[in-house]
């Protein structure tokens with residue numbers, strides 16, 4: 010490949026080209042410091058501008074104020090699976106989980122190691138092809154929080170509207186659709202996302218915690234696994250993943266240039282429509298895994314009911330510069346991950362490729 014391809018990998022995933030170009034320009038001499046951002050102290054003024062700038066941009070993009078704390082942590086979304094119950098599964102309460110895919114199952118499994126849990130709803134039956142309806146959700150008597158996975162990376166489903174949990178805070182794993190659209194953040198106690206899908210490179214996890222919820226946290230957890238440790242030190246308790254935060258900062262600025270979350274949603278809907286329309290108009294040649302009313306805007310999963318044909322699709326696509334379309338083994342078939350940074354042209358070109366592949370093989 011001599012040119013950049015259209016990268017449909019599920020994560021780590023494509024990044025905005027202007028961000029990569031700026032990082033390249035600045036790599037050897039970061040903003041006149043004579044050093045690379047890879048080399049400067051995380052206690053320096055130059056780096057503080059990067060990390061506090063990123064915090065400010067997160068708040069601005071979400072339209073949240075000082076009732077929330079923005080944290081940049083390590084250990085990926087997977088560490089949050091443990092940190093959430095270790096901090097918030099309080100004595101005498103239960104942690105409620107809504108299961109919509111493999112990542113929610115993993116989150117539940119970690120909570121079970123910490124204390125009592127309850128499955129408030131699950132769509133495992135039918136291989137997670139849909140999001141539960143409000144009336145299917147049965148909370149426990151005294152939930153400390155209700156955990157959801159906003160977008161199911163593997164199955165290609167996503168919550169269209171977040172559930173009504175009354176006054177119980179929602180804790181959400183938004184790893185694969187963070188900042189893809191605006192929503193009412195006030196219902197959430199904690200939002201977390203590994204950056205490597207929709208926000209930046211691997212190595213940093215963006216966490217947003219509501220301060221009144223944080224105050225309830227009980228701190229038997231080890232120092233590094235307490236939210237309060239990181240909140241009190243503005244994510245500088247120990248050395249943060251400085252380069253990842255720097256790239257995240259650039260991605261956030263890029264997001265702002267796209268018209269913020271409202272602008273981004275509009276673009277994301279346009280992108281996903283190219284591929285979903287192709288599936289819907291293929292007369293069953295392509296079969297979407299997700300129910301129509303549960304479709305993800307970020308991960309589009311489909312099969313062809315024929316493993317050889319699916320293999321040929323992936324191979325031909327790769328040869329034409331569409332990379333990473335092989336589906337996850339739990340669903341099989343194909344998956345196009347079209348995160349924020351995937352340009353509209355990538356989705357339009359993939360839809361054209363699908364049309365041509367169907368013409369030749371249908």
Ligand SMILES: *Cc1c(COP(=O)(O)O)cnc(C)c1O
Nearest residue numbers: 085086087112162182184185203
């Ligand atoms: C990828 C993914 C994870 C795992 O993230 P890590 O940062 O690798 O731990 C968790 N949840 C969801 C929804 C994901 O897509």
